[in-house]
Amino acid sequence: MQLTLFWIFSSLMIAFGLGVVTLRSPISCAMCLVSSFICLAAVFITLDAFFIAIVQVLVAAGAVMVLFLFIIMLLNLQAEECRRVKLGVMLGGAVVVLSFMVLLSETLESSPQFSKMMPPITASSQDVSMIGMTLFHSFNLPFQIVGVLLLVATVGVVLLSRRTLR
Amino acid sequence: MITLSHYLMASGLLFSLGLAGVMLRRNIIIILMCLEMMLSAVNLSIVAFSRYSIVHGHQNYDAQVLVFFIITVAAAEIAVGLAIIVALFRSRQTTHSEDLNSMKF
Numbered sequence: 001m002q003l004t005l006f007w008i009f010s011s012l013m014i015a016f017g018l019g020v021v022t023l024r025s026p027i028s029c030a031m032c033l034v035s036s037f038i039c040l041a042a043v044f045i046t047l048d049a050f051f052i053a054i055v056q057v058l059v060a061a062g063a064v065m066v067l068f069l070f071i072i073m074l075l076n077l078q079a080e081e082c083r084r085v086k087l088g089v090m091l092g093g094a095v096v097v098l099s100f101m102v103l104l105s106e107t108l109e110s111s112p113q114f115s116k117m118m119p120p121i122t123a124s125s126q127d128v129s130m131i132g133m134t135l136f137h138s139f140n141l142p143f144q145i146v147g148v149l150l151l152v153a154t155v156g157v158v159l160l161s162r163r164t165l166r
Numbered sequence: 167m168i169t170l171s172h173y174l175m176a177s178g179l180l181f182s183l184g185l186a187g188v189m190l191r192r193n194i195i196i197i198l199m200c201l202e203m204m205l206s207a208v209n210l211s212i213v214a215f216s217r218y219s220i221v222h223g224h225q226n227y228d229a230q231v232l233v234f235f236i237i238t239v240a241a242a243e244i245a246v247g248l249a250i251i252v253a254l255f256r257s258r259q260t261t262h263s264e265d266l267n268s269m270k271f
Contacts (some may be wrong), residue, residue: 014180017184040180040209049216059237077195089189101182108175116169121223133227134231160250
């Protein structure tokens with residue numbers, strides 16, 4: 001059951017990711033990215049990470065993609081016209097991506113620790129409460145620093161979007 | 167059964183798709199989308215490692231908190247990046263990376 005779900009959702013995720021890279025109109029790219037993120041959340045659920053899956057849907061597929069669509073419509077972007085693709089760029093991209101994939105598969109083949117089965121969860125604990133305990137006990141200072149970072153980002157966005165830039 | 171390398175391979179495929187998009191696409195907004203996709207691929211591999219390393223009978227929650235931080239920082243990064251793109255579009259009327267060939271506003 002889990003295996004079937006993993007195959008369905010990971011192949012859908014890769015297919016929508018391919019759509020983001022190949023489609024021409026920015027709106028279709030954004031919609032493909034939303035679908036890819038929702039499939040990624042489903043893959044998180046097969047890994048028993050329920051809280052992360054919900055955060056992925058709410059933040060990445062919800063808030064961030066609404067921001068993207070809003071900006072695309074605000075700037076009134078049309079589909080990219082067919083520009084001549086430079087051969088060197090294509091070749092370089094293909095070489096880098098292919099060598100990355102070959103390196104990854106070699107590494108995954110090389111060690112037996114990557115082919116172990118999924119161990120069962122024995123402790124009965126609630127996902128969200130465990131994340132809350134970890135977040136507020138072990139990672140309290142980083143949590144506050146991230147809060148300051150969000151504040152700085154908000155102030156930066158307001159400054160950047162003023163009418164005159166000086 | 168699903169092994170760790172299945173998840174790592176899916177994550178690597180998504181990451182390399184994002185990398186190809188960053189290198190091949192010209193529209194800056196789509197380049198930002200591909201960056202977001204690469205960050206999600208990293209999140210997937212971190213969550214897979216956390217599920218496959220059992221600590222005290224449950225999965226490693228330190229890794230999931232790290233993923234939570236990554237999602238937060240990615241959202242902040244996208245907000246700032248889109249604000250920069252809007253400012254750039256106001257002064258240049260383009261979002262193509264090839265038309266942006268000087269750093270002076």
